[in-house]
Amino acid sequence: MSKETLLLFSIPVYIQSEDQSNEQLIKKVNKIVSNLKKEWKNAGQEMPPEIESNKYQYYNSKYYTPWKYNKVIGWIEILYHTSKMLIPRIYFDERERYDPRSNYNNITPIFDINSMDFQRDIKNKTNNEIRSIILQMVQDAIDRLPRDYFYVDTEQIDNLLSTMDFSSL
Protein backbone atom coordinates (compact mmCIF):
# COMPACT_ATOMS: atom_id res chain seq x y z
CA MET A 1 0.00 0.00 0.00
CA SER A 2 1.43 3.35 -0.97
CA LYS A 3 1.64 6.34 1.34
CA GLU A 4 -1.17 7.96 -0.57
CA THR A 5 -3.68 5.29 0.38
CA LEU A 6 -5.21 4.63 3.76
CA LEU A 7 -7.09 1.47 4.72
CA LEU A 8 -10.47 2.52 6.13
CA PHE A 9 -12.21 -0.83 6.63
CA SER A 10 -11.52 -4.54 6.42
CA ILE A 11 -14.86 -6.30 6.28
CA PRO A 12 -14.84 -10.08 6.75
CA VAL A 13 -16.61 -12.38 4.28
CA TYR A 14 -18.00 -15.45 6.02
CA ILE A 15 -18.51 -18.84 4.41
CA GLN A 16 -22.24 -18.64 5.25
CA SER A 17 -24.67 -16.90 7.61
CA GLU A 18 -25.70 -18.32 10.97
CA ASP A 19 -29.22 -18.88 9.63
CA GLN A 20 -27.89 -20.87 6.69
CA SER A 21 -25.74 -22.91 9.04
CA ASN A 22 -28.76 -23.61 11.26
CA GLU A 23 -30.86 -24.58 8.25
CA GLN A 24 -28.20 -27.07 7.19
CA LEU A 25 -28.11 -28.52 10.68
CA ILE A 26 -31.91 -28.84 10.74
CA LYS A 27 -31.85 -30.67 7.38
CA LYS A 28 -29.13 -32.98 8.65
CA VAL A 29 -31.04 -33.69 11.87
CA ASN A 30 -34.29 -34.40 10.00
CA LYS A 31 -32.46 -36.86 7.75
CA ILE A 32 -30.89 -38.66 10.70
CA VAL A 33 -34.22 -38.87 12.54
CA SER A 34 -36.13 -40.12 9.48
CA ASN A 35 -33.49 -42.87 9.12
CA LEU A 36 -33.92 -43.68 12.81
CA LYS A 37 -37.69 -43.89 12.31
CA LYS A 38 -37.15 -46.42 9.51
CA GLU A 39 -34.86 -48.48 11.74
CA TRP A 40 -37.48 -48.59 14.51
CA LYS A 41 -40.13 -49.47 11.95
CA ASN A 42 -38.01 -52.27 10.52
CA ALA A 43 -37.63 -53.61 14.05
CA GLY A 44 -41.44 -53.71 14.29
CA GLN A 45 -41.76 -50.80 16.74
CA GLU A 46 -42.73 -47.16 16.62
CA MET A 47 -40.01 -44.63 17.40
CA PRO A 48 -40.57 -43.12 20.89
CA PRO A 49 -41.92 -39.54 20.57
CA GLU A 50 -39.20 -38.28 22.95
CA ILE A 51 -36.60 -38.68 20.21
CA GLU A 52 -38.66 -36.63 17.75
CA SER A 53 -39.37 -33.88 20.30
CA ASN A 54 -35.75 -33.60 21.45
CA LYS A 55 -34.04 -34.13 18.12
CA TYR A 56 -32.74 -30.58 17.63
CA GLN A 57 -31.56 -30.24 21.21
CA TYR A 58 -29.77 -33.59 21.07
CA TYR A 59 -28.12 -33.19 17.69
CA ASN A 60 -27.27 -29.53 18.37
CA SER A 61 -25.23 -30.66 21.34
CA LYS A 62 -23.59 -33.28 19.15
CA TYR A 63 -22.92 -31.49 15.87
CA TYR A 64 -23.24 -27.74 16.45
CA THR A 65 -20.10 -25.69 16.01
CA PRO A 66 -19.83 -21.90 15.47
CA TRP A 67 -16.93 -22.57 13.09
CA LYS A 68 -19.44 -23.73 10.48
CA TYR A 69 -20.65 -20.19 9.90
CA ASN A 70 -17.99 -18.12 11.62
CA LYS A 71 -15.35 -19.03 9.06
CA VAL A 72 -13.76 -16.06 7.28
CA ILE A 73 -12.94 -16.91 3.67
CA GLY A 74 -12.10 -13.44 2.41
CA TRP A 75 -12.07 -9.72 3.09
CA ILE A 76 -13.63 -6.67 1.49
CA GLU A 77 -11.43 -3.66 2.00
CA ILE A 78 -12.30 -0.01 1.51
CA LEU A 79 -9.25 2.19 0.90
CA TYR A 80 -9.04 5.96 0.85
CA HIS A 81 -6.79 7.70 -1.66
CA THR A 82 -5.52 11.24 -1.06
CA SER A 83 -7.11 12.31 -4.35
CA LYS A 84 -10.43 12.00 -2.45
CA MET A 85 -11.24 8.62 -3.94
CA LEU A 86 -12.60 5.53 -2.26
CA ILE A 87 -11.24 2.25 -3.59
CA PRO A 88 -12.67 -1.20 -2.89
CA ARG A 89 -10.64 -4.37 -2.87
CA ILE A 90 -11.66 -7.99 -2.34
CA TYR A 91 -9.28 -10.56 -1.03
CA PHE A 92 -10.51 -14.07 -1.39
CA ASP A 93 -9.17 -17.55 -0.88
CA GLU A 94 -9.35 -19.31 -4.22
CA ARG A 95 -8.89 -22.78 -2.82
CA GLU A 96 -11.97 -24.90 -2.25
CA ARG A 97 -11.02 -25.64 1.34
CA TYR A 98 -9.93 -22.77 3.53
CA ASP A 99 -7.23 -23.60 6.02
CA PRO A 100 -7.85 -21.76 9.30
CA ARG A 101 -4.11 -21.79 10.07
CA SER A 102 -3.22 -19.99 6.86
CA ASN A 103 -2.31 -16.33 7.13
CA TYR A 104 -3.52 -13.30 5.24
CA ASN A 105 -0.75 -13.62 2.61
CA ASN A 106 -2.26 -16.83 1.27
CA ILE A 107 -5.38 -15.01 0.21
CA THR A 108 -5.29 -13.64 -3.32
CA PRO A 109 -7.00 -10.45 -4.48
CA ILE A 110 -9.94 -10.69 -6.89
CA PHE A 111 -9.84 -7.08 -7.93
CA ASP A 112 -7.78 -4.27 -6.55
CA ILE A 113 -6.90 -0.60 -6.85
CA ASN A 114 -5.99 -0.93 -10.51
CA SER A 115 -9.59 -1.53 -11.52
CA MET A 116 -10.83 2.02 -12.00
CA ASP A 117 -14.46 1.00 -12.49
CA PHE A 118 -14.97 0.43 -8.81
CA GLN A 119 -13.46 3.64 -7.52
CA ARG A 120 -15.75 6.38 -6.21
CA ASP A 121 -15.14 10.08 -5.92
CA ILE A 122 -16.06 11.66 -2.54
CA LYS A 123 -15.11 15.24 -3.25
CA ASN A 124 -17.53 17.74 -1.62
CA LYS A 125 -19.76 14.94 -0.35
CA THR A 126 -21.57 15.02 3.00
CA ASN A 127 -21.22 12.31 5.65
CA ASN A 128 -24.53 10.73 4.67
CA GLU A 129 -23.59 10.67 1.00
CA ILE A 130 -20.22 9.07 1.76
CA ARG A 131 -21.96 6.55 3.97
CA SER A 132 -24.33 5.51 1.20
CA ILE A 133 -21.44 5.40 -1.30
CA ILE A 134 -19.51 3.02 0.97
CA LEU A 135 -22.59 0.86 1.51
CA GLN A 136 -23.10 0.71 -2.26
CA MET A 137 -19.44 -0.22 -2.76
CA VAL A 138 -19.76 -3.01 -0.22
CA GLN A 139 -22.96 -4.21 -1.92
CA ASP A 140 -21.20 -4.16 -5.33
CA ALA A 141 -18.36 -6.17 -3.83
CA ILE A 142 -20.87 -8.65 -2.34
CA ASP A 143 -22.50 -9.05 -5.75
CA ARG A 144 -19.10 -10.00 -7.17
CA LEU A 145 -18.39 -12.72 -4.62
CA PRO A 146 -17.91 -16.09 -6.32
CA ARG A 147 -20.64 -17.89 -4.34
CA ASP A 148 -24.16 -16.68 -3.52
CA TYR A 149 -24.16 -18.07 -0.01
CA PHE A 150 -21.06 -16.17 1.18
CA TYR A 151 -22.17 -13.80 3.90
CA VAL A 152 -21.23 -10.24 4.84
CA ASP A 153 -22.80 -8.61 7.87
CA THR A 154 -23.98 -5.38 6.21
CA GLU A 155 -26.01 -4.33 9.26
CA GLN A 156 -22.86 -4.13 11.33
CA ILE A 157 -21.16 -2.00 8.67
CA ASP A 158 -24.18 0.30 8.55
CA ASN A 159 -24.07 0.74 12.33
CA LEU A 160 -20.35 1.45 12.21
CA LEU A 161 -20.69 4.00 9.40
CA SER A 162 -23.43 5.89 11.20
CA THR A 163 -20.97 6.69 14.00
CA MET A 164 -18.17 7.96 11.74
CA ASP A 165 -17.28 11.48 10.63
CA PHE A 166 -15.64 11.57 7.21
CA SER A 167 -15.24 15.33 7.02
CA SER A 168 -11.72 15.15 8.47
CA LEU A 169 -10.47 12.96 5.63
Added chain:
Amino acid sequence: MLNYLKRLFQSSSNKQNEELNEKSQSLIENAVKLIVMQVVAIPKEEISNELNTPFCRGYIYGLTEQLLSVYGINSRKIGNEELTIILTIFIGIFGENEGSARCGKASKEAELSYYKTLSLLEAQPNFEVVNGDEIEEFAKGRILGGKNIPNFYNDGTTPVGLGKYLAQRN
Protein backbone atom coordinates in the same frame (compact mmCIF):
# COMPACT_ATOMS: atom_id res chain seq x y z
CA MET B 1 -45.47 -11.34 38.55
CA LEU B 2 -46.68 -10.71 35.00
CA ASN B 3 -46.00 -6.99 35.49
CA TYR B 4 -42.56 -7.79 36.82
CA LEU B 5 -41.77 -9.88 33.73
CA LYS B 6 -43.09 -7.13 31.46
CA ARG B 7 -40.80 -4.66 33.21
CA LEU B 8 -37.93 -7.10 32.77
CA PHE B 9 -38.50 -7.07 29.03
CA GLN B 10 -38.83 -3.28 28.95
CA SER B 11 -35.81 -2.53 31.15
CA SER B 12 -32.99 -2.63 28.61
CA SER B 13 -32.50 0.46 26.51
CA ASN B 14 -30.34 -0.22 23.46
CA LYS B 15 -31.82 -0.62 19.98
CA GLN B 16 -31.10 -4.31 19.52
CA ASN B 17 -32.67 -5.19 22.87
CA GLU B 18 -35.70 -3.03 22.09
CA GLU B 19 -36.25 -4.97 18.88
CA LEU B 20 -35.84 -8.23 20.78
CA ASN B 21 -38.31 -7.07 23.43
CA GLU B 22 -40.87 -6.14 20.78
CA LYS B 23 -40.42 -9.54 19.18
CA SER B 24 -40.73 -11.31 22.55
CA GLN B 25 -43.90 -9.42 23.48
CA SER B 26 -45.46 -10.07 20.08
CA LEU B 27 -44.53 -13.75 20.38
CA ILE B 28 -46.05 -14.01 23.86
CA GLU B 29 -49.30 -12.31 22.78
CA ASN B 30 -49.60 -14.53 19.70
CA ALA B 31 -48.83 -17.75 21.57
CA VAL B 32 -51.41 -16.98 24.29
CA LYS B 33 -54.00 -16.09 21.62
CA LEU B 34 -53.32 -19.28 19.62
CA ILE B 35 -53.78 -21.44 22.71
CA VAL B 36 -56.68 -19.59 24.33
CA MET B 37 -58.70 -19.63 21.07
CA GLN B 38 -58.55 -23.44 21.15
CA VAL B 39 -60.05 -23.66 24.64
CA VAL B 40 -62.63 -20.94 24.19
CA ALA B 41 -65.45 -23.50 24.48
CA ILE B 42 -64.36 -24.46 28.00
CA PRO B 43 -65.71 -22.39 30.91
CA LYS B 44 -63.01 -20.14 32.37
CA GLU B 45 -62.98 -21.78 35.78
CA GLU B 46 -62.41 -25.22 34.25
CA ILE B 47 -59.57 -24.27 31.86
CA SER B 48 -56.92 -24.68 34.51
CA ASN B 49 -58.04 -28.23 35.39
CA GLU B 50 -58.66 -29.29 31.80
CA LEU B 51 -55.20 -28.22 30.70
CA ASN B 52 -53.46 -29.83 33.65
CA THR B 53 -52.15 -32.83 31.68
CA PRO B 54 -48.65 -33.60 30.37
CA PHE B 55 -49.98 -33.48 26.79
CA CYS B 56 -51.30 -29.93 27.21
CA ARG B 57 -48.12 -28.74 28.91
CA GLY B 58 -46.13 -30.35 26.08
CA TYR B 59 -48.35 -28.68 23.49
CA ILE B 60 -47.80 -25.22 24.97
CA TYR B 61 -44.07 -25.88 25.33
CA GLY B 62 -43.70 -27.19 21.76
CA LEU B 63 -45.78 -24.39 20.24
CA THR B 64 -43.64 -21.80 22.01
CA GLU B 65 -40.42 -23.51 20.96
CA GLN B 66 -41.51 -23.39 17.34
CA LEU B 67 -42.61 -19.76 17.65
CA LEU B 68 -39.18 -18.86 19.07
CA SER B 69 -37.68 -20.32 15.93
CA VAL B 70 -40.19 -18.53 13.64
CA TYR B 71 -39.51 -15.19 15.34
CA GLY B 72 -35.77 -15.81 15.00
CA ILE B 73 -35.18 -15.35 18.73
CA ASN B 74 -33.38 -18.63 19.05
CA SER B 75 -33.58 -21.74 16.96
CA ARG B 76 -30.88 -23.71 18.68
CA LYS B 77 -31.52 -23.99 22.38
CA ILE B 78 -33.76 -23.00 25.27
CA GLY B 79 -31.82 -20.60 27.48
CA ASN B 80 -32.82 -18.20 30.27
CA GLU B 81 -34.47 -15.70 27.97
CA GLU B 82 -36.45 -18.38 26.14
CA LEU B 83 -37.53 -19.89 29.45
CA THR B 84 -38.73 -16.45 30.60
CA ILE B 85 -40.86 -16.21 27.46
CA ILE B 86 -42.28 -19.71 28.06
CA LEU B 87 -42.99 -18.78 31.70
CA THR B 88 -44.79 -15.60 30.66
CA ILE B 89 -46.96 -17.59 28.24
CA PHE B 90 -47.88 -20.09 30.95
CA ILE B 91 -48.75 -17.19 33.26
CA GLY B 92 -50.82 -15.63 30.48
CA ILE B 93 -52.85 -18.84 30.17
CA PHE B 94 -53.08 -20.13 33.73
CA GLY B 95 -52.79 -16.92 35.73
CA GLU B 96 -50.09 -15.72 38.06
CA ASN B 97 -50.55 -18.34 40.76
CA GLU B 98 -50.65 -21.53 38.73
CA GLY B 99 -48.71 -20.48 35.64
CA SER B 100 -45.26 -20.60 37.20
CA ALA B 101 -45.90 -24.02 38.79
CA ARG B 102 -47.14 -25.44 35.48
CA CYS B 103 -44.17 -23.98 33.65
CA GLY B 104 -41.82 -25.52 36.22
CA LYS B 105 -43.48 -28.88 35.72
CA ALA B 106 -43.25 -28.55 31.92
CA SER B 107 -39.54 -27.68 32.15
CA LYS B 108 -38.96 -30.69 34.36
CA GLU B 109 -40.83 -32.91 31.92
CA ALA B 110 -38.78 -31.49 29.03
CA GLU B 111 -35.62 -32.26 30.98
CA LEU B 112 -36.71 -35.84 31.76
CA SER B 113 -37.77 -36.30 28.18
CA TYR B 114 -34.28 -35.23 27.07
CA TYR B 115 -32.70 -37.71 29.46
CA LYS B 116 -34.92 -40.40 28.04
CA THR B 117 -33.76 -39.46 24.54
CA LEU B 118 -30.16 -39.75 25.72
CA SER B 119 -30.89 -43.16 27.19
CA LEU B 120 -32.53 -44.30 23.95
CA LEU B 121 -29.88 -42.96 21.59
CA GLU B 122 -26.78 -43.46 23.67
CA ALA B 123 -27.90 -46.26 25.99
CA GLN B 124 -26.85 -44.46 29.17
CA PRO B 125 -26.95 -47.10 31.90
CA ASN B 126 -27.79 -45.18 35.09
CA PHE B 127 -30.95 -43.57 33.88
CA GLU B 128 -34.37 -44.25 35.35
CA VAL B 129 -37.50 -42.85 33.78
CA VAL B 130 -39.95 -41.54 36.37
CA ASN B 131 -43.53 -41.61 35.09
CA GLY B 132 -42.51 -42.77 31.62
CA ASP B 133 -46.06 -42.53 30.27
CA GLU B 134 -46.38 -38.90 31.32
CA ILE B 135 -43.12 -38.03 29.59
CA GLU B 136 -44.31 -39.78 26.46
CA GLU B 137 -47.58 -37.80 26.57
CA PHE B 138 -45.61 -34.61 27.08
CA ALA B 139 -43.43 -35.44 24.05
CA LYS B 140 -46.51 -36.15 21.90
CA GLY B 141 -48.03 -32.80 22.85
CA ARG B 142 -44.73 -31.04 22.21
CA ILE B 143 -44.44 -32.52 18.71
CA LEU B 144 -48.03 -31.56 17.86
CA GLY B 145 -47.57 -28.02 19.19
CA GLY B 146 -44.43 -27.66 17.09
CA LYS B 147 -46.13 -29.01 13.95
CA ASN B 148 -49.12 -26.67 14.22
CA ILE B 149 -47.06 -23.49 13.91
CA PRO B 150 -45.43 -23.91 10.45
CA ASN B 151 -48.88 -24.72 8.99
CA PHE B 152 -50.26 -21.54 10.56
CA TYR B 153 -47.53 -19.35 9.07
CA ASN B 154 -47.34 -21.11 5.69
CA ASP B 155 -50.97 -21.52 4.68
CA GLY B 156 -52.89 -19.88 7.51
CA THR B 157 -54.25 -23.14 8.96
CA THR B 158 -55.41 -22.32 12.48
CA PRO B 159 -53.77 -24.53 15.13
CA VAL B 160 -56.41 -26.94 16.44
CA GLY B 161 -54.29 -29.74 17.93
CA LEU B 162 -55.04 -28.86 21.54
CA GLY B 163 -58.76 -28.30 20.89
CA LYS B 164 -59.07 -31.67 19.15
CA TYR B 165 -57.22 -33.44 21.97
CA LEU B 166 -59.53 -31.89 24.59
CA ALA B 167 -62.64 -32.72 22.53
CA GLN B 168 -61.55 -36.36 22.09
CA ARG B 169 -60.74 -36.72 25.80
CA ASN B 170 -64.13 -35.45 26.86
